[in-house]
Amino acid sequence: MSRLLIVVDMEGISGIERYEQCVRGHPEYEEGVRLLCNEVNVIAETALKSGARTVSVIDWHGGGGNLDREKLDSRVEIVPEDLSPGYDLAFLIGFHPMAGDPAGFISHTMRQGLAVAAHGQQIGELALIAWWLGEHGIPIGLISGDRAATSEADRFFPDTPLHTVKRAESWGRAACVPVEQSHEALRTRVERVFEQPGRWTVYPPTLPLAFRLKLQRPNPLPGLLPWLEEQSDGWLAGEVARTRDLIDLIDVISGMINLQHRNDYIQALARDPNVRKRMNQVQQERISQQIEEGHWSP
Ligand SMILES: [Zn+2]
Structure with missing residues (x-):
């Protein structure tokens, strides 16, 4: 059983x-x-x-x-x-x-817009x-x-x-x-x-896992991660001890891509003068609140 x-x-x-x-x-x-x-x-x-x-x-x-x-x-x-x-x-x-x-x-x-290769193949x-x-x-x-x-x-x-x-x-x-x-x-x-x-077959990988990642749209953030090296062909290369570490790393990069999308979205919204005005208002409200609550002590 x-x-x-x-x-x-x-x-x-x-x-x-x-x-x-x-x-x-x-x-x-x-x-x-x-x-x-x-x-x-x-x-x-x-x-x-x-x-x-x-x-x-x-x-x-x-x-x-x-x-x-x-x-x-x-x-x-x-x-x-x-x-x-x-x-x-x-x-x-x-x-x-x-x-x-x-x-x-x-x-x-x-996620969409990401390619992954390991041991030389996608x-x-x-x-x-x-x-x-x-x-x-x-x-x-x-x-x-x-x-x-x-x-x-x-x-x-x-x-x-x-x-x-x-x-x-x-x-x-x-x-x-x-x-x-x-x-x-x-x-x-x-x-x-x-x-x-x-x-029933077990498929253990060859470890360590040498991998490469490529993003469809340019994004400066993943290249900042210390364990990734940007290569001349635009791929990011690295090595992990276990496959789970690569899956977790991809999740982190996915978060960075989402962040970029959110920035693009906010910038697109801000091109509308009404939205820009409202964003400035929200920022001013936030600053007022920070000044009011600044002397908080636990
Ligand atoms: Zn799915």
């Missing part, structure tokens, strides 16, 4: 065929969440019948918070991005291919997660996503069973296999995974 970990993304979930369904706060997002929870339930139910003792889920999309507890099978536990509890088997479900794959649905690596989230799991000795039993994601998985992880649920029509649009049909095939695949523990 094994402890199953599902690492679930959203873009490669059965039935999700529009980018908007993956964007938090968009009116179509709710339908995306429904499809996401449905797919987790199908896998969990089949896994528990087929020999899993527990089912834990890491909600990988956009830093988590997408899974709706109310819509999930009560036996599924939502867990943080921490592998220390120990798992016997992992599934990578609902994935998209790496940045730049022209045949992929919502191709990106960790990699995507599938490799980052598989290596992170591999460092903890956790084997992968199944990978699912759009056609381009499963082809990428096949190149990197040829020993692992795959499940394809859609193909891209453009970056933000896909044509899905009917959801019921996809889930029927998924049930059969999950059963087979538990019948064939010999095919």
Whole structure:
């Protein structure tokens, strides 16, 4: 009896065929969440019948918070991005291919506008997660996503069973296999995974991990990080002892890109004279408040 970990993304979930369904706060997002929870339930139910003792889920999309507890099978536990509890088997479900794959649905690596390479080849989230799991000795039993994601998985992880649920029509649009049909095939695949523990494969990376990062839009901030070196071709290079350190570093850089976007947004707003006037007002109010509260003592 094994402890199953599902690492679930959203873009490669059965039935999700529009980018908007993956964007938090968009009116179509709710339908995306429904499809996401449905797919987790199908896998969990089949896994528990087929020999899993527990089912834990890491909600990988956009830093988590997408899974709706109310819509999930009560036996599924939502867990943080921490592998220390120990798992016997992992599934990578609902994935998209790496940045730049022209045949992929919502191709990106960790965020839009960022490319990641390691050991001299471009990699995507599938490799980052598989290596992170591999460092903890956790084997992968199944990978699912759009056609381009499963082809990428096949190149990197040829020993692992795959499940394809859609193909891209453009970056933000896909044509899905009917959801019921996809889930029927998924049930059969999950059963087979538990019948064939010999095919569960651990993918440990070569460490240390020499990596390179490239940003689509110029941004001065990441180059300031002391452990990144800017190279003549515009890529940033570095080395980490563990894959998780690279994932965390990418999260930091992602925050820097968001900061840049926010600055651009504020500057665009400030070009409107009315907004500029209001911003000056807010600043003056803030200064008055600071003067008033300046002598605060704990
Ligand atoms: Zn995602």
